[in-house]
Amino acid sequence: MSESITYRMMKPADAEEVSELVCTGFDEFIAGDLDAEGIAAFRRYADPEAFRERSGSGSYFVLVAEVGGRIAGITEFRDRNHVALLFVGKDFHKRGIARGLFDRALRQARSTQPDVERVTMNSSRFGVKAYEKLGFRQTGPERSVNGIVFVPMAMRLDRPLDPDG
Numbered sequence: 001m002s003e004s005i006t007y008r009m010m011k012p013a014d015a016e017e018v019s020e021l022v023c024t025g026f027d028e029f030i031a032g033d034l035d036a037e038g039i040a041a042f043r044r045y046a047d048p049e050a051f052r053e054r055s056g057s058g059s060y061f062v063l064v065a066e067v068g069g070r071i072a073g074i075t076e077f078r079d080r081n082h083v084a085l086l087f088v089g090k091d092f093h094k095r096g097i098a099r100g101l102f103d104r105a106l107r108q109a110r111s112t113q114p115d116v117e118r119v120t121m122n123s124s125r126f127g128v129k130a131y132e133k134l135g136f137r138q139t140g141p142e143r144s145v146n147g148i149v150f151v152p153m154a155m156r157l158d159r160p161l162d163p164d165g
């Protein structure tokens with residue numbers, strides 16, 4: 001498969017498809033590590049209406065990757081310095097889509113807030129290796145808050161944003 005990947009901001013009409021992609025990935029790779037409280041909290045966060053509300057709030061933005069007219073992956077940033085979600089559909093894993101989403105979302109965040117020095121994220125157990133490849137490092141022990149298990153990670157941004165890059 002060599003279909004091209006396009007990246008764009010999420011529109012309100014994408015919320016159902018985005019939610020479906022995230023919930024499917026969650027069920028497959030993450031839910032097994034969580035208790036019922038954590039699963040319910042995540043599902044509330046990933047509800048289509050919740051995506052629509054957050055994307056209109058100004059504190060959040062969602063970038064989507066499209067392949068052949070399908071949403072293949074998404075990332076959600078909060079406050080331009082925190083990766084709230086990064087999910088790629090199983091059929092599209094290991095094709096560079098998470099890296100493409102993260103790089104573009106980071107550039108978008110830094111274009112509106114150039115002084116961002118550090119990006120944080122709370123990874124699933126499954127995601128840790130991929131995030132290390134993207135440049136994140138674990139900043140503390142695994143934690144559980146409201147039933148959601150996560151590994152705190154962060155990336156320091158050493159270089160200023162290249163305006164031509």
Ligand SMILES: CC(C)(COP(=O)(O)OP(=O)(O)OC[C@H]1O[C@@H](n2cnc3c(N)ncnc32)[C@H](O)[C@@H]1OP(=O)(O)O)[C@@H](O)C(=O)NCCC(=O)NCCS
Nearest residue numbers: 029086087088093094095096097098099124127129130133
């Ligand atoms: C984690 C996830 C987002 C990675 O998406 P992806 O598109 O397959 O990642 P990429 O192809 O962009 O890979 C980025 C780097 O991570 C590495 N990588 C990706 N998945 C990996 C895995 N399961 N184990 C080890 N390394 C992995 C790639 O080899 C690549 O490294 P490289 O560029 O040095 O070769 C995807 O597996 C996923 O959606 N998982 C389920 C949801 C999840 O756990 N999300 C994180 C919590 S919010």
